[in-house]
Each structure stands twice: as C-alpha cells, then as structure tokens.
C-alpha cells in the first residue's frame with residue numbers, strides 16, 4: 542500500500558481444481574484476464590500427491606503446494622506474503638468447512654455454488670461473512686454476462702412494463718445415462734446426496750437458473766410448487782425438475798432444470814414477459830438479447846452498441862462482432878471480486894464494476910431455494926419460501 546493505494550496483484554490461492562477437474566481451470570483463466578490476481582498457492586486435489594504434481598506443473602512454489610486445506614490455512618497464515626483470497630473449487634459438501642477455516646484465519650473467499658449442502662451451513666457461512674467483514678463471493682456465472690446486465694437494466698427501466706411471466710430453463714444432456722457408474726468424476730459426486738446436497742439437477746443447475754431470474758427481474762419469490770424426477774435408474778437425486786414459481790407482485794414463473802435433456806449442451810435460457818414487452822437471453826448466443834414491444838417486431842440488441850447501459854459496457858472487452866462468452870463472463874465476476882476486496886483494503890467505496898456481484902447472501906438464497914423445492918416435492922404441496930431468504 543502506498544498512500545492508501547493497493548499497488549500489487551491480489552495473491553490467489555485455490556482449493557480443488559486439480560488434474561482432471563473442471564471449474565478450477567475456468568477460475569484460473571478468469572482470474573488472469575484483467576491482471577488483478579496471481580495464483581500462488583493451493584491444495585489442488587483430494588489426493589495430496591496428485592495435487593503436488595499439479596502444483597509443480599502450474600509453477601506453484603513447492604512450499605505453497607499443500608496436502609490439504611487445513612495445512613494451507615496454517616501455512617499461508619504464517620507467511621508475510623500470504624494469499625489475500627482463496628477460490629474454493631471443490632465438490633459442494635466441502636465448501637462450508639473450507640470457507641469457514643479460511644474466513645476464521647482472516648482470508649477473503651470466492652466460493653463455488655451451491656454455497657453449501659445444507660441451509661444451516663448456508664446461514665452460518667453468511668453470518669460469518671457478515672460478522673467477520675471478510676468478502677465472500679459466490680460464482681453465479683451467468684450474472685457476469687454483459688447482456689444479462691443489459692436485460693436487468695431494461696427491466697428496471699420499465700422497458701417491458703410490469704413483469705408478468707418468467708420462463709427460465711437450464712437443460713443439459715450429459716447425465717442422460719448412468720455415467721456416474723462408468724467412472725465419470727464429476728457425475729459421481731453430483732449424484733451422491735452426501736456430497737451434492739438434497740437437490741440433484743435443481744442444486745447443480747437449477748440454482749443458476751433461479752439466480753438468473755431473480756438477478757434480471759429483481760423480483761422476490763413468494764412460493765413455489767415443485768415436481769422432481771429421477772429418470773436414470775439407480776440414481777439417488779433428481780435429474781429433472783419442474784418448478785412453478787409465484788413472485789411478489791403477482792408474476793408467475795416456471796423453472797426447468799434437467800441433466801437428461803438430450804440435445805442440450807449448456808442451454809440456459811431466460812424469457813421475461815411484461816405488460817409492455819418481452820426479453821429473451823440465451824447463453825449459447827450470449828452476445829445478444831431479443832426485445833419485443835407489444836405488437837412490435839422482435840429486435841435483436843447486440844453487445845458493443847454505444848447506447849447500452851454503463852454496467853453493460855463496463856463488462857464488454859472487445860468491439861461488437863468479436864464473440865465474447867463464458868470465460869469473459871467469469872472474468873467479469875473476478876473483476877468485481879477484485880474491486881470488492883481492493884476497495885475494502887483501501888478504505889473506499891467499491892466502483893460500479895461490482896454492481897450486482899453475487900455474494901454469500903445470494904449463496905444463502907440459492908440453498909434456501911433448493912430446500913424449498915425438495916420440501917415441496919416431498920410433501921406434494923406448494924411451499925411458501927422463507928421470506929428471510931428471498
């Protein structure tokens with residue numbers, strides 16, 4: 542710090558994300574795009590030897606490659622040049638103990654979703670974040686896309702009038718067969734209730750859809766009614782979920798999450814219908830939104846135009862026509878996390894790069910949503926969502 546100004550990159554640590562893992566690699570790419578982080582330490586794998594091998598291949602100093610997260614907390618706490626923040630890229634059931642250990646030792650945290658596997662842990666983690674003053678970001682990826690911010694801005698500006706209907710879906714095909722029994726690492730823990738939590742597809746991808754719908758419309762959920770199904774024989778958790786949603790103010794929604802939707806890769810799609818118009822965003826065409834005014838022709842609004850909102854432009858890196866996508870969206874979250882952490886270190890208010898940044902509060906809301914969905918399915922009734930967590 543010079544004259545109160547933070548003058549270096551944030552030192553990033555990582556738990557999970559080792560050899561053969563998925564999301565850790567995306568975090569590493571995203572953290573580098575704006576040159577605000579450097580990865581310096583990690584406990585990259587549940588298997589210590591494999592983790593050390595991975596660390597060496599990624600130029601992590603051997604004394605900062607740790608056998609497990611407890612050793613990492615102890616080792617980093619003892620250093621002068623300790624990490625500033627840790628990214629937790631492990632299966633869901635480990636998020637809470639890992640996040641708690643790092644927060645208790647004074648570190649900031651970037652945590653994967655769903656934030657925890659139980660509502661009790663989600664409440665405890667959110668309260669810990671609030672009490673400790675540590676930053677806890679949760680990677681709801683789709684809120685990093687510039688055109689999602691544009692849709693949010695348009696809804697808030699009244700462009701589609703009062704929101705009446707929300708249709709949101711996240712269909713995937715990759716678990717349409719029992720790949721968890723054929724050695725697929727990612728599917729194995731996702732189908733184990735102890736590791737994934739109570740909700741299968743609803744916890745894994747339904748939470749993304751729920752966050753996206755709330756992020757764009759700004760509406761609070763009142764109640765829901767859910768029907769979960771498990772199509773692949775022997776699977777313990779849902780692999781398909783239909784959820785009817787009732788929002789404050791009368792808007793109705795329908796959320797579909799599926800891991801057995803053959804033909805869909807990452808087709809998260811949001812459609813919002815208001816009293817004056819409608820909006821559609823589809824993540825496989827993420828550089829545009831469709832906007833239709835009452836009785837008007839559909840208009841395609843593309844990323845990069847001059848008349849888009851400041852929050853949209855701030856998340857745009859290349860001129861229109863050059864595609865931007867998933868990595869850039871993830872990097873936009875990392876840019877917001879950096880600003881949240883650095884502004885606190887500098888003792889100033891964060892700039893607008895953090896607008897709408899998902900934190901432990903959004904993490905808690907997501908876990909509460911999963912709980913309500915499973916409760917509704919199991920009881921066969923509509924469930925009022927807990928007004929404390931919407």
Ligand code: NAI
Pocket residue numbers: 556557558559560561562563564565584585586587588609610630631632633635653654655680681682726727745
């Ligand atoms: P994965 O199975 O590919 O990777 C998990 C990694 O964590 C592996 O390297 C494993 O060795 C390591 N690990 C497990 N327990 C550990 C422990 N106690 N200490 C250290 N390392 C440990 O899993 P994947 O698909 O990367 O998912 C990880 C998390 O990311 C999950 O919470 C998942 O929901 C979330 N995710 C989020 C996405 C997003 O769009 N934000 C997309 C995909 C996953």
